[in-house]
Amino acid sequence: MATISFDNTENAFAYKSDKDLSRAKFLFNTMNYPFFVPLGTRITPILVKGKFPFINKLIRDTIFKQFVGGESLEATKVTCELLKKYDVQVILDYAVEGKEGEANFDHATDVFIKVINFAATQSNIPFISVKVTGIARFGLLETLNEAPRLRSGVHDHEEESAELERVKDRMYAICSAAAEKNIGVLIDAEDSWIQDPIDKLTMEMMAEFNKEKVVVYNTMQLYRHDRLEFLKLSHKIAQQQNFLLGAKLVRGAYMEKERERALSKNYLSPIQATKEDTDRDFNLAVRYCIENINSVSTIIASHNEQSSMLGYELLKGKNLPFNHPHVHFSQLFGMSDNITFNLAKEGCNVSKYLPFGPIKDVIPYLMRRAQENSSVKGQTGRELTLIKREVARRKLK
Numbered sequence: 151m152a153t154i155s156f157d158n159t160e161n162a163f164a165y166k167s168d169k170d171l172s173r174a175k176f177l178f179n180t181m182n183y184p185f186f187v188p189l190g191t192r193i194t195p196i197l198v199k200g201k202f203p204f205i206n207k208l209i210r211d212t213i214f215k216q217f218v219g220g221e222s223l224e225a226t227k228v229t230c231e232l233l234k235k236y237d238v239q240v241i242l243d244y245a246v247e248g249k250e251g252e253a254n255f256d257h258a259t260d261v262f263i264k265v266i267n268f269a270a271t272q273s274n275i276p277f278i279s280v281k282v283t284g285i286a287r288f289g290l291l292e293t294l295n296e297a298p299r300l301r302s303g304v305h306d307h308e309e310e311s312a313e314l315e316r317v318k319d320r321m322y323a324i325c326s327a328a329a330e331k332n333i334g335v336l337i338d339a340e341d342s343w344i345q346d347p348i349d350k351l352t353m354e355m356m357a358e359f360n361k362e363k364v365v366v367y368n369t370m371q372l373y374r375h376d377r378l379e380f381l382k383l384s385h386k387i388a389q390q391q392n393f394l395l396g397a398k399l400v401r402g403a404y405m406e407k408e409r410e411r412a413l414s415k416n417y418l419s420p421i422q423a424t425k426e427d428t429d430r431d432f433n434l435a436v437r438y439c440i441e442n443i444n445s446v447s448t449i450i451a452s453h454n455e456q457s458s459m460l461g462y463e464l465l466k467g468k469n470l471p472f473n474h475p476h477v478h479f480s481q482l483f484g485m486s487d488n489i490t491f492n493l494a495k496e497g498c499n500v501s502k503y504l505p506f507g508p509i510k511d512v513i514p515y516l517m518r519r520a521q522e523n524s525s526v527k528g529q530t531g532r533e534l535t536l537i538k539r540e541v542a543r544r545k546l547k
């Protein structure tokens with residue numbers, strides 16, 4: 151039986167002009183230089199604060215253009231429309247990070263609601279993503295995380311402080327706007343030492359808004375050795391409380407930081423011992439969600455070709471429609487077009503995670519992308535090979 155191929159570069163890069171392709175090739179090549187990314191990720195945040203116009207222009211024309219949709223919500227429209235031509239959907243992400251203070255949290259809430267309203271006017275933006283640290287003080291989440299733990303793994307007995315109430319109100323405002331406009335809200339997973347209150351808040355929102363359809367999704371980081379169990383537990387709670395579970399599956403973006411903290415504070419690292427363990431749990435989570443497709447809606451958020459293929463093959467093997475509303479695939483904008491566009495061609499629900507925000511505010515996001523793409527063995531090697539192959543194919547035409 152014929153199957154999908156993630157090697158088809160013609161599909162993968164059909165949306166890119168020759169110029170776009172050579173810019174991407176230059177960028178991924180540059181990120182491959184051994185000292186470039188370690189040095190760049192240290193000095194770029196400082197240089198950006200220095201407000202040198204040429205630095206901003208350099209960033210805007212290179213890494214920003216590759217990984218970000220624009221500096222404003224309106225600016226993302228061009229990219230959203232381009233993706234739509236290829237049946238690719240969008241998860242819109244207001245990527246401003248690291249801003250604290252009640253005024254900033256209220257402002258971010260307003261922006262999230264604006265993003266929802268904008269998404270509702272476009273036919274290919276089914277989701278927005280939300281970082282709870284964008285609407286809550288990191289220190290508050292840390293304190294809540296320390297509160298006594300229930301057997302379920304979720305904390306209880308925290309003081310229902312006015313500050314926490316305001317966080318809940320913000321979450322509620324975002325989720326109810328989304329429910330009204332039929333847009334999904336994906337709550338990002340963050341550092342393990344603030345994750346329990348994020349999980350708890352998200353479960354509360356799911357219980358409220360996921361009765362008839364899935365509006366709210368939590369994120370499970372399968373690089374944590376406890377998250378497969380957590381996924382199953384979340385499902386059990388959802389069934390007991392009669393709501394649908396939304397589960398975005400990721401491997402996890404903060405591995406080094408997690409390991410270093412565990413080592414320095416002398417506690418057991420929450421991270422799996424090996425990459426194989428992470429891969430195993432991620433794939434088991436994909437299987438679990440698709441096996442429970444009636445009560446779990448999943449987003450397979452990954453650049454891993456085996457995991458994406460597994461999702462596709464499971465749908466096919468079970469004779470489920472590729473565009474089943476409870477299975478969605480997603481890759482970050484600027485990465486793994488070979489997965490996104492080939493899945494879209496097959497009729498799967500697939501999206502690009504498209505961040506936007508002013509350059510100075512999306513630097514942490516960009517630095518994570520640079521780090522992720524700096525190893526020749528890893529993603530960059532694969533991206534470069536595919537880009538070079540497509541450049542060669544076009545030359546032969």
Ligand SMILES: Cc1cc2nc3c(=O)[nH]c(=O)nc-3n(C[C@H](O)[C@H](O)[C@H](O)COP(=O)(O)OP(=O)(O)OC[C@H]3O[C@@H](n4cnc5c(N)ncnc54)[C@H](O)[C@@H]3O)c2cc1C
Pocket residue numbers: 337338339340369371373400401402403404405421422423424425426428451452453454480481482503529
């Ligand atoms: C749409 C989308 C949304 C995302 N949202 C989030 C989010 O909310 N929170 C978040 O943390 N991340 C998020 N990510 C990032 C994601 O967690 C991964 O960092 C990234 O996608 C790389 O993993 P991969 O599945 O693509 O595949 P791969 O490239 O196969 O895997 C790389 C990942 O494997 C894990 N890994 C690598 N080496 C080891 C090792 N030695 N031991 C154990 N594990 C190892 C790490 O998680 C690493 O990032 C998101 C990604 C996407 C595409």
